[in-house]
Amino acid sequence: MKCEVVAVGTELLLGQIVDTNSSYIGEQLTMVGIDSHHQTKVGDNHDRMVAVLELALSRSDAVIVCGGLGPTQDDITREAIAHVMGVELVRDEEIVERIRRRFGSRGREMPLNNLRQADVPVGAWINPAMPGTAPGLVCPMNGVHAGKVIYAVPGVPWEMQQMMTEGIMPDLQERAGITSVIKSRTLRTWGKSESGLAEELDDEITRLDETGEATIAFLASGWEGLKVRITAKADTEAEVDAALDAEDERVREIVGDIVFGVDDDTMESVLLDALRERGMTLALAESLTGGLIGSRITATPGCSDVFRGAVVPYDREFKMKLLGAPDVPAVSEEMAIAMATGVCETLGADCGIAVTGVAGPDAHEGQEPGTVWAAISIQGQTEAVLLNLPFDRERIRQFTCIAALNLLRTRLLAR
Amino acid sequence: MKCEVVAVGTELLLGQIVDTNSSYIGEQLTMVGIDSHHQTKVGDNHDRMVAVLELALSRSDAVIVCGGLGPTQDDITREAIAHVMGVELVRDEEIVERIRRRFGSRGREMPLNNLRQADVPVGAWINPAMPGTAPGLVCPMNGVHAGKVIYAVPGVPWEMQQMMTEGIMPDLQERAGITSVIKSRTLRTWGKSESGLAEELDDEITRLDETGEATIAFLASGWEGLKVRITAKADTEAEVDAALDAEDERVREIVGDIVFGVDDDTMESVLLDALRERGMTLALAESLTGGLIGSRITATPGCSDVFRGAVVPYDREFKMKLLGAPDVPAVSEEMAIAMATGVCETLGADCGIAVTGVAGPDAHEGQEPGTVWAAISIQGQTEAVLLNLPFDRERIRQFTCIAALNLLRTRLLAR
Numbered sequence: 003m004k005c006e007v008v009a010v011g012t013e014l015l016l017g018q019i020v021d022t023n024s025s026y027i028g029e030q031l032t033m034v035g036i037d038s039h040h041q042t043k044v045g046d047n048h049d050r051m052v053a054v055l056e057l058a059l060s061r062s063d064a065v066i067v068c069g070g071l072g073p074t075q076d077d078i079t080r081e082a083i084a085h086v087m088g089v090e091l092v093r094d095e096e097i098v099e100r101i102r103r104r105f106g107s108r109g110r111e112m113p114l115n116n117l118r119q120a121d122v123p124v125g126a127w128i129n130p131a132m133p134g135t136a137p138g139l140v141c142p143m144n145g146v147h148a149g150k151v152i153y154a155v156p157g158v159p160w161e162m163q164q165m166m167t168e169g170i171m172p173d174l175q176e177r178a179g180i181t182s183v184i185k186s187r188t189l190r191t192w193g194k195s196e197s198g199l200a201e202e203l204d205d206e207i208t209r210l211d212e213t214g215e216a217t218i219a220f221l222a223s224g225w226e227g228l229k230v231r232i233t234a235k236a237d238t239e240a241e242v243d244a245a246l247d248a249e250d251e252r253v254r255e256i257v258g259d260i261v262f263g264v265d266d267d268t269m270e271s272v273l274l275d276a277l278r279e280r281g282m283t284l285a286l287a288e289s290l291t292g293g294l295i296g297s298r299i300t301a302t303p304g305c306s307d308v309f310r311g312a313v314v315p316y317d318r319e320f321k322m323k324l325l326g327a328p329d330v331p332a333v334s335e336e337m338a339i340a341m342a343t344g345v346c347e348t349l350g351a352d353c354g355i356a357v358t359g360v361a362g363p364d365a366h367e368g369q370e371p372g373t374v375w376a377a378i379s380i381q382g383q384t385e386a387v388l389l390n391l392p393f394d395r396e397r398i399r400q401f402t403c404i405a406a407l408n409l410l411r412t413r414l415l416a417r
Numbered sequence: 418m419k420c421e422v423v424a425v426g427t428e429l430l431l432g433q434i435v436d437t438n439s440s441y442i443g444e445q446l447t448m449v450g451i452d453s454h455h456q457t458k459v460g461d462n463h464d465r466m467v468a469v470l471e472l473a474l475s476r477s478d479a480v481i482v483c484g485g486l487g488p489t490q491d492d493i494t495r496e497a498i499a500h501v502m503g504v505e506l507v508r509d510e511e512i513v514e515r516i517r518r519r520f521g522s523r524g525r526e527m528p529l530n531n532l533r534q535a536d537v538p539v540g541a542w543i544n545p546a547m548p549g550t551a552p553g554l555v556c557p558m559n560g561v562h563a564g565k566v567i568y569a570v571p572g573v574p575w576e577m578q579q580m581m582t583e584g585i586m587p588d589l590q591e592r593a594g595i596t597s598v599i600k601s602r603t604l605r606t607w608g609k610s611e612s613g614l615a616e617e618l619d620d621e622i623t624r625l626d627e628t629g630e631a632t633i634a635f636l637a638s639g640w641e642g643l644k645v646r647i648t649a650k651a652d653t654e655a656e657v658d659a660a661l662d663a664e665d666e667r668v669r670e671i672v673g674d675i676v677f678g679v680d681d682d683t684m685e686s687v688l689l690d691a692l693r694e695r696g697m698t699l700a701l702a703e704s705l706t707g708g709l710i711g712s713r714i715t716a717t718p719g720c721s722d723v724f725r726g727a728v729v730p731y732d733r734e735f736k737m738k739l740l741g742a743p744d745v746p747a748v749s750e751e752m753a754i755a756m757a758t759g760v761c762e763t764l765g766a767d768c769g770i771a772v773t774g775v776a777g778p779d780a781h782e783g784q785e786p787g788t789v790w791a792a793i794s795i796q797g798q799t800e801a802v803l804l805n806l807p808f809d810r811e812r813i814r815q816f817t818c819i820a821a822l823n824l825l826r827t828r829l830l831a832r
Contacts (some may be wrong), residue, residue: 014456015453015454015456016447017440017442017443017444017445017447019440020435020436020437020440021435021436021439022435024432024436024458025429025432025433025434025435026432028430028432029433032431038430039459039460039462039465040457040465040469041429042455042456043439043455043456047454050454054455057472186433196488196489197487197488197528197530200488200489200530201528201530219428221428221433286708286729288708290715291712292711292712292714292716292724292727293707293708293709293710293711293727293729294711294712296703296707296708296712296729297708297709299707300707300814301810301811301814305731309707309731309732310731310732311728311729311731311735311739312707312728312731313726313728314711314715314726314728315726316720316721316724316725316726316727317724317725317726320725320726320764324763348739349732349735361715363718390523392519396716
């Protein structure tokens with residue numbers, strides 16, 4: 003069973019709106035094991051819409067069309083579908099009533115334009131869910147496309163989503179005779195390049211290609227790390243979960259301790275949990291990152307039981323004044339270690355993270371951009387590592403954050 | 418001239434990533450008057466990619482393909498394009514060297530996988546911009562598609578965007594024979610809703626529809642404020658600039674002092690300039706934002722002459738210890754004012770910004786999420802305002818940042 007998605011709207015092509023509906027629909031289809039091999043954006047143009055729908059029907063068993071069901075003149079999805087079906091549009095008086103009642107309930111008159119929303123291709127029926135004034139359409143095909151179907155939903159995300167859940171997914175699964183379950187799990191990693199990981203997992207990927215037990219995909223996500231997504235398919239939820247667990251274990255055995263979390267875990271949430279379990283508190287001394295690490299830590303709800311606070315001694319003078327740092331070069335191992343130790347004392351924390359370096363674009367005190375010292379302190383034991391980050395200013399700062407957080411995480415786990 | 422966009426990547430169809438690249442490209446094309454009638458997402462599948470490219474070439478004069486240029490086995494855009502061109506891939510030793518140097522500069526060995534990124538279809542050339550390890554390709558077509566072109570760019574947005582600007586747009590405009598100059602200017606605003614602004618500018622937009630002097634578009638951009646983009650078209654650079662200047666002036670007359678900057682200005686860069694002009698320095702005391710304001714300030718190169726540093730007294734105790742705050746409720750006008758005054762003294766700064774509030778999701782000391790006190794201090798004069806931000810945790814923190822920065826900006830200008 004294949005199902006395509008067609009997103010309708012000139013504003014999508016102009017880049018005024020990002021099409022998130024297709025992604026949502028693709029995710030829903032994937033969950034139940036329906037393939038979506040093509041997703042297309044097309045403008046509010048009758049001939050092009052008809053051509054795109056014809057093509058989609060020739061490639062797939064079902065098509066979900068988002069948008070163009072509004073009341074205005076450029077909402078012509080109804081007309082385009084009727085043309086593809088080779089039928090007329092008839093006004094559905096029951097829908098007219100539902101729309102009129104909806105306006106009435108808001109104490110407003112229904113504008114005449116909205117009558118167009120009650121026009122339905124002959125042979126089509128209405129999606130049971132109708133959260134807005136735009137009815138969703140279920141349009142069974144005949145002729146060359148007999149047995150196939152077009153679902154039309156509004157472009158308004160929450161209206162579309164309700165129609166997907168209540169009207170479209172059940173119908174699609176019945177048509178597909180679907181019994182199998184597909185699920186994914188994402189391993190969050192930091193410390194290896196995409197190509198490096200791909201090389202390490204090369205044999206396993208080849209093995210999976212043969213056995214079909216699961217699939218592995220990579221997703222580089224900047225300072226969120228590199229995501230390794232495992233997807234498995236089976237007849238029951240239990241079998242899928244078992245397959246995911248087994249593959250999860252195999253991947254971890256191969257790539258080692260670079261896996262810091264799963265699915266929605268973030269580096270900061272994982273670190274906060276590790277500190278919480280150990281009853282430890284955290285303080286930060288941020289120079290080149292200027293508060294970026296603290297902003298990530300505090301993005302996590304409930305961090306206040308672990309996070310004591312941060313000092314951003316951007317001016318060198320305050321590295322000494324607030325953290326008791328010695329008079330050494332601002333970007334040096336000694337300074338990083340002094341900052342990490344100092345901030346633990348100043349804020350009375352068990353653990354400290356300190357970063358100092360050159361974010362660029364220019365060199366500083368003879369040091370090149372990307373030269374960063376990160377130090378961590380755990381109950382008085384402090385160490386520093388030199389990071390070499392050949393990127394632009396923002397990514398030097400971002401990668402400094404996740405590298406420093408990961409340094410503390412790994413050292414905590416190693417104890 | 419018509420240009421299609423093809424976004425490649427199974428993860429796009431599965432809904433794991435939202436395709437924002439096509440929207441960006443569509444916007445760029447629109448600015449110079451090139452039509453983009455179709456935008457397609459297709460998975461990492463050779464036959465389907467070839468079919469989609471063939472179809473795109475049959476409908477359009479140019480095709481921009483995003484993604485599938487990485488080093489891993491599922492990155493097969495190079496192969497698909499070579500197939501469409503009917504040519505072989507040849508390894509470009511110069512590209513191999515560039516990639517190897519890039520790894521070398523990070524003190525790392527180039528994994529063998531990355532060699533694939535140096536494979537180029539015979540007859541194609543390399544996009545002049547190569548910010549990452551993936552070269553962009555410019556592939557002139559021959560045979561049935563003679564005179565048409567495929568541009569391949571990586572799916573990584575910042576790499577794609579640089580290649581669009583430096584390599585693709587100039588080539589496209591030359592092919593399109595676009596002589597008229599089209600330029601845009603974005604007025605950055607903070608303080609009014611999109612519908613509010615649209616209402617104020619309603620008459621002016623109607624006037625522009627008639628005269629065609631320029632066009633106005635709105636772009637809500639979260640904590641970057643609301644962007645008002647003015648676009649003008651003329652025969653010469655000088656005429657376009659004159660048209661933009663004139664419209665810029667009219668819009669400012671209508672909307673008032675909510676315009677804080679232009680184009681690449683940010684609230685923080687504008688504030689830093691205002692402080693620099695006045696020879697003033699800045700210090701921050703961030704509670705609920707946890708370093709977010711500092712991270713924005715320090716994202717601006719050259720901020721160190723103005724920015725002294727920040728204190729993040731996340732634990733209440735340190736509001737007092739580091740800032741000499743009195744024993745008053747953590748979220749109160751008194752605390753905000755004490756923090757702003759205190760951080761100026763502690764860090765020896767002329768101006769201070771302090772924020773304290775409830776980011777949620779839960780209430781704190783009986784105060785609802787979204788209750789935020791922002792205080793600013795200018796040479797000893799301190800004031801605080803109460804913000805009510807009925808949003809989720811992250812947007813409460815983000816809007817607190819820009820609101821607090823804007824408060825200091827407006828007060829400085831008013832002096």
